[in-house]
Amino acid sequence: MPILRLVLERIAYAFIVITAVLVLNFILVRLAPGDPAEVIAGESGGITEEILAAIRRDYGLDLPLHEQLWIYLGNAVQGDLGYSFYFNSPVVELVVSRMGPTILLILAATVIALFIGTALGVLASRNPEGLFSNFLTVASLIGYSAPAFWTGLMLIILFAFVVPLFPVAGLYDVTLSVGYFGRALDIAHHLVLPAFTLAIIYIAQYSRLARASMLEVLGSDYIRTARAKGVAERVVFFKHALRNAILPIITITGLHFGNLLSGAVLVEAVFNWPGLGTLAFDSLLRRDYTTILALLFFSALMVIVANLATDFCYRLADPRIKGKRG
Amino acid sequence: MPAADASSALLEVRNLQVDFRTRNGIAHVLDGIEFSLSKGEILGIVGESGCGKSMTALAIMGLVPTPPGRIAGGEIVYRGENLLKASKERMRRIRGNRISMIFQEPMTALNPVFTVGDQIAESIVLHQGLSRRAALDRAVELLREVHIPAPERRIGEFPHQLSGGMRQRIMIAIALACEPDILIADEPTTALDVTVQAQVFDLLLELQQDRDMAIVLITHDMGVIAEMTGRVLVMYAGRIIEAAAVDDLLENPQHPYTSGLIACVPQLSDEPEAEREALMEIPGVVPPLTELGVGCAFEPRCGFRMPVCVQSRPSPVAVGAGHSAACWLMEDADRQGADRQGADRRDGDRP
Ligand SMILES: Nc1ncnc2c1ncn2[C@@H]1O[C@H](COP(=O)(O)OP(=O)(O)O)[C@@H](O)[C@H]1O
Ligand code: SF4
Ligand SMILES: [Mg+2]
Numbered sequence: 001m002p003i004l005r006l007v008l009e010r011i012a013y014a015f016i017v018i019t020a021v022l023v024l025n026f027i028l029v030r031l032a033p034g035d036p037a038e039v040i041a042g043e044s045g046g047i048t049e050e051i052l053a054a055i056r057r058d059y060g061l062d063l064p065l066h067e068q069l070w071i072y073l074g075n076a077v078q079g080d081l082g083y084s085f086y087f088n089s090p091v092v093e094l095v096v097s098r099m100g101p102t103i104l105l106i107l108a109a110t111v112i113a114l115f116i117g118t119a120l121g122v123l124a125s126r127n128p129e130g131l132f133s134n135f136l137t138v139a140s141l142i143g144y145s146a147p148a149f150w151t152g153l154m155l156i157i158l159f160a161f162v163v164p165l166f167p168v169a170g171l172y173d174v175t176l177s178v179g180y181f182g183r184a185l186d187i188a189h190h191l192v193l194p195a196f197t198l199a200i201i202y203i204a205q206y207s208r209l210a211r212a213s214m215l216e217v218l219g220s221d222y223i224r225t226a227r228a229k230g231v232a233e234r235v236v237f238f239k240h241a242l243r244n245a246i247l248p249i250i251t252i253t254g255l256h257f258g259n260l261l262s263g264a265v266l267v268e269a270v271f272n273w274p275g276l277g278t279l280a281f282d283s284l285l286r287r288d289y290t291t292i293l294a295l296l297f298f299s300a301l302m303v304i305v306a307n308l309a310t311d312f313c314y315r316l317a318d319p320r321i322k323g324k325r326g
Numbered sequence: 327m328p329a330a331d332a333s334s335a336l337l338e339v340r341n342l343q344v345d346f347r348t349r350n351g352i353a354h355v356l357d358g359i360e361f362s363l364s365k366g367e368i369l370g371i372v373g374e375s376g377c378g379k380s381m382t383a384l385a386i387m388g389l390v391p392t393p394p395g396r397i398a399g400g401e402i403v404y405r406g407e408n409l410l411k412a413s414k415e416r417m418r419r420i421r422g423n424r425i426s427m428i429f430q431e432p433m434t435a436l437n438p439v440f441t442v443g444d445q446i447a448e449s450i451v452l453h454q455g456l457s458r459r460a461a462l463d464r465a466v467e468l469l470r471e472v473h474i475p476a477p478e479r480r481i482g483e484f485p486h487q488l489s490g491g492m493r494q495r496i497m498i499a500i501a502l503a504c505e506p507d508i509l510i511a512d513e514p515t516t517a518l519d520v521t522v523q524a525q526v527f528d529l530l531l532e533l534q535q536d537r538d539m540a541i542v543l544i545t546h547d548m549g550v551i552a553e554m555t556g557r558v559l560v561m562y563a564g565r566i567i568e569a570a571a572v573d574d575l576l577e578n579p580q581h582p583y584t585s586g587l588i589a590c591v592p593q594l595s596d597e598p599e600a601e602r603e604a605l606m607e608i609p610g611v612v613p614p615l616t617e618l619g620v621g622c623a624f625e626p627r628c629g630f631r632m633p634v635c636v637q638s639r640p641s642p643v644a645v646g647a648g649h650s651a652a653c654w655l656m657e658d659a660d661r662q663g664a665d666r667q668g669a670d671r672r673d674g675d676r677p
Contacts, residue, residue: 221434229422229449319484
């Protein structure tokens with residue numbers, strides 16, 4: 001059963017990575033200069049000796065290091081990654097409550113980048129020497145090199161002030177959201193600018209990749225075979241060629257998930273999007289280590305899940321992979 | 327050129343010219359190609375790599391890559407219709423239906439993401455309007471005809487699950503799906519190992535006899551020509567330099583290049599061992615097509631060259647019944663004939 005074996009392998013792999021992240025987190029706090037108890041408490045202000053004593057007790061800071069690690073891992077298994085004194089909440093709850101908006105943002109950006117990027121690249125490949133293709137090469141270079149915060153600000157100026165089509169900030173507007181459906185619509189409306197900001201670099205990359213991939217595929221022997229069969233040029237292009245050309249795009253999308261997550265930190269800060277990015281931003285400013293480390297942990301978790309998803313998509317799309325390359 | 331009988335020809339190629347725009351100027355990739363193909367015939371096209379065999383096939387299929395290529399002149403007449411004047415849609419209906427082609431590289435000629443069955447069925451759905459279901463049933467039959475074991479199972483498999491020989495059989499099944507009049511086989515076994523080569527040729531012969539289909543068999547191997555074909559065109563640098571019935575060609579080659587090609591094949595040559603060694607390869611290489619002068623393209627490599635050979639290019643001349651060659655030796659056979667070992671050339675029959 002290759003699929004079952006694959007799933008087991010991936011779970012084992014995920015387990016190793018997650019343990020490694022936890023151990024790394026543990027070491028980072030102990031390596032940080034100063035009293036670990038103060039590091040864990042962060043700069044929440046008004047830390048009392050009682051709080052520090054409580055931390056020392058909970059984390060077993062007076063015990064030998066390996067026992068501390070056991071306590072830490074044991075807590076983690078029970079879903080306890082610590083308490084944020086700045087946010088006044090267990091960090092797991094905190095992070096989980098902020099995950100939704102970030103996942104929404106990243107998925108939206110991925111879908112936008114995939115569809116628009118692929119469509120542009122495929123269009124350009126129809127006439128690789130043509131005006132549109134050359135325009136795309138230049139435009140994608142700009143899109144690729146522009147930093148996300150700059151793009152975000154430009155989009156805000158353009159579409160929130162000059163042509164006020166979209167809201168500037170936030171997830172939704174309490175005064176405008178009526179009912180479940182109204183709320184969803186309002187969130188979508190708020191999502192447009194941040195999602196595009198995050199997507200632009202990837203639109204640029206995918207369009208280049210799609211163009212190159214299409215051109216390579218169009219020159220291959222099986223395309224000639226399709227033409228020799230009398231298949232119409234449109235079908236050769238959209239069925240025989242595109243179906244193969246998307247394979248590298250799927251791979252790259254999976255690899256980009258981690259980058260998207262770090263890109264989201266900036267974009268969320270620019271658009272005040274209440275996700276993991278703004279949380280990371282705030283906790284960095286406060287040196288709230290507990291929260292930062294929990295974010296690190298959940299990011300790793302999300303990247304692992306995303307890689308798994310990509311892997312299965314790829315398996316669906318490319319029959320040559322089945323059973324191989326576990 | 328002496329076509330058998332112009333009216334009975336299934337396909338007639340007249341003065342075909344194909345140019346390619348290259349970095350070094352215009353290359354006349356095909357220059358004055360002229361031949362005819364009758365129903366049920368196996369016509370061989372032989373020549374070194376790069377001489378224009380594949381391009382001839384692609385021109386017939388209407389698949390010359392344009393740009394950089396361009397059909398610069400001539401006619402390709404199939405059942406009375408000039409294909410070079412046919413609309414794109416009309417050509418599409420002929421390709422894979424009335425005229426089919428199989429290629430050199432079975433490993434890469436099939437689309438990796440579709441099943442074998444779907445790739446065969448596509449052609450049937452396209453040209454015969456069958457439902458996908460019915461077309462898949464027909465695909466199973468076709469696989470049986472090309473001797474693929476367990477065809478019901480095979481149609482659900484992907485190309486990477488099959489060997490090279492199997493894939494070439496699948497290609498043949500695709501090409502024959504609509505019972506074409508003409509099959510163009512462009513070096514169909516070059517990429518396969520020897521035993522598989524023989525199997526594929528046996529299969530082609532069997533299918534050809536069942537269907538009375540004409541085959542254009544392209545190869546660089548004189549041995550294959552000797553075994554498979556009835557009539558042969560020898561190409562060099564974009565031109566046909568000799569055309570004859572296969573036995574006539576092998577026993578009585580007229581063009582120095584043809585003699586060289588035959589001498590390269592041990593089984594075909596009756597030269598003594600030592601001399602054959604020396605002849606195993608024709609020395610020199612084909613000159614770049616952009617740098618052909620006004621003379622004979624074979625002149626730099628030819629042991630019989632004369633002053634006239636550099637000055638002007640020889641045209642095909644009839645040297646016997648259904649046998650023609652383009653070489654100044656033909657024009658001047660009396661003078662040069664004595665120099666040529668084993669040459670037994672007739673001087674008559676000039677138009
Ligand atoms: N895309 C191309 N651009 C320029 N020249 C080409 C192109 N394709 C083929 N040719 C030239 O056309 C000539 C004939 O090629 P081909 O028909 O493939 O030769 P063969 O099949 O006999 O080996 C070669 O000299 C080759 O260099
Ligand atoms: S024309 Fe001259 S150079 Fe060309 S093949 Fe004949 S003898 Fe040789
Ligand atoms: Mg070739």
